[in-house]
Amino acid sequence: MDRLDRKILRLLQEDSTLAVAEIAKKVGLSTTPCWRRIQKLEEDGVIQRRVALLDPAAINAKVTVFVSIRTNSHSNEWLKRFSEVISEFPEVVEFYRMSGDVDYLLRVVVPDIAAYDAFYKRLIAKIEIRDVSSSFAMEQIKYTTQLPLDYIQLAKEPGSSS
Amino acid sequence: MDRLDRKILRLLQEDSTLAVAEIAKKVGLSTTPCWRRIQKLEEDGVIQRRVALLDPAAINAKVTVFVSIRTNSHSNEWLKRFSEVISEFPEVVEFYRMSGDVDYLLRVVVPDIAAYDAFYKRLIAKIEIRDVSSSFAMEQIKYTTQLPLDYIQLAKEPGSSS
DNA sequence: AGCCTTTCATGGATCGTCTCGACCGCAAAA
DNA sequence: TTTTGCGGTCGAGACGATCCATGAAAGGCT
Numbered sequence: 001m002d003r004l005d006r007k008i009l010r011l012l013q014e015d016s017t018l019a020v021a022e023i024a025k026k027v028g029l030s031t032t033p034c035w036r037r038i039q040k041l042e043e044d045g046v047i048q049r050r051v052a053l054l055d056p057a058a059i060n061a062k063v064t065v066f067v068s069i070r071t072n073s074h075s076n077e078w079l080k081r082f083s084e085v086i087s088e089f090p091e092v093v094e095f096y097r098m099s100g101d102v103d104y105l106l107r108v109v110v111p112d113i114a115a116y117d118a119f120y121k122r123l124i125a126k127i128e129i130r131d132v133s134s135s136f137a138m139e140q141i142k143y144t145t146q147l148p149l150d151y152i153q154l155a156k157e158p159g160s161s162s
Numbered sequence: 163m164d165r166l167d168r169k170i171l172r173l174l175q176e177d178s179t180l181a182v183a184e185i186a187k188k189v190g191l192s193t194t195p196c197w198r199r200i201q202k203l204e205e206d207g208v209i210q211r212r213v214a215l216l217d218p219a220a221i222n223a224k225v226t227v228f229v230s231i232r233t234n235s236h237s238n239e240w241l242k243r244f245s246e247v248i249s250e251f252p253e254v255v256e257f258y259r260m261s262g263d264v265d266y267l268l269r270v271v272v273p274d275i276a277a278y279d280a281f282y283k284r285l286i287a288k289i290e291i292r293d294v295s296s297s298f299a300m301e302q303i304k305y306t307t308q309l310p311l312d313y314i315q316l317a318k319e320p321g322s323s324s
Numbered sequence: 325a326g327c328c329t330t331t332c333a334t335g336g337a338t339c340g341t342c343t344c345g346a347c348c349g350c351a352a353a354a
Numbered sequence: 355t356t357t358t359g360c361g362g363t364c365g366a367g368a369c370g371a372t373c374c375a376t377g378a379a380a381g382g383c384t
Contacts, residue, residue, distance in 0.1 A: 053210045054175065054309055090311075097303060102297065109310060145215060146252070150252065195360075
């Protein structure tokens, strides 16, 4: 993993429809080695998948709700079942086990408050939860799938000696 | 927007490398009309972009921190500057203006706690914030870019009469 | 110094896929 | 009944992915 790989990843995180030749030009390689690098990044699982991102408004899912959950049971058994139940809901797009005050945090996407209420009822019907607290997002100021590439451990590269 | 469009979107949200002919087969269309629908979905902005998703662990960015922010100033002026400053950090992958108790919520991605501390210092050096509270995610149980398609308003379709 | 490994550049061949145009047919709408 | 809006089929041209072969440059090792 070197500077070139990082550049390639940066481009593909922006737009995965770029042609290999196009990427090669931008990173300063010819197409064959650039193609091989991309292959390798996919084999190694650095690039996990390529997906289409949709406009939330266009599919009537523009309200984000953060749901903080506190629980009584902390057994593995319970967590397993809990995870399965939660993950089945397509409205739940993110789901974290947290440290501190709150045990779990969900990001839920729905059309409006009424739909959230319906979701909430379906959720608590399926599993018992001690304490639930919902916070509504008024505005999504930034949302990106582009992870920061500044922390990658770069391997030694040729041409770095004086 | 009908059932077929929804099926197409479902597939492309999963894997945008699928060939048009492949999608057509799965959806029950022939390739040309399927291709036309995809074109239209892109023109209409329903499909916003196609991107590569990376493995957070592979790029040394596997710790998620949720940052709750409270502020004093609520002027548009201040919000504008605040948004710009925050959005410039590549570590901030999500950024919401919230209702209720907390004013803003960030999702920040970093390699470890030390890196988060460094990020935090850079942040508060750039802009004054009344109150900041950080919660660390222990585990990412679910993360998907697939939005729920169950809320799409379907247009009238042929063959729906008895 | 000589050899080995790695990785690049170049060129080319092949194959799949996208893209799009032309035309037909059905069915609902006007 | 005519028009309009899809979808189906066919097919052509362009483009891009994939892979092979070869040669050159650079660094590491003995």
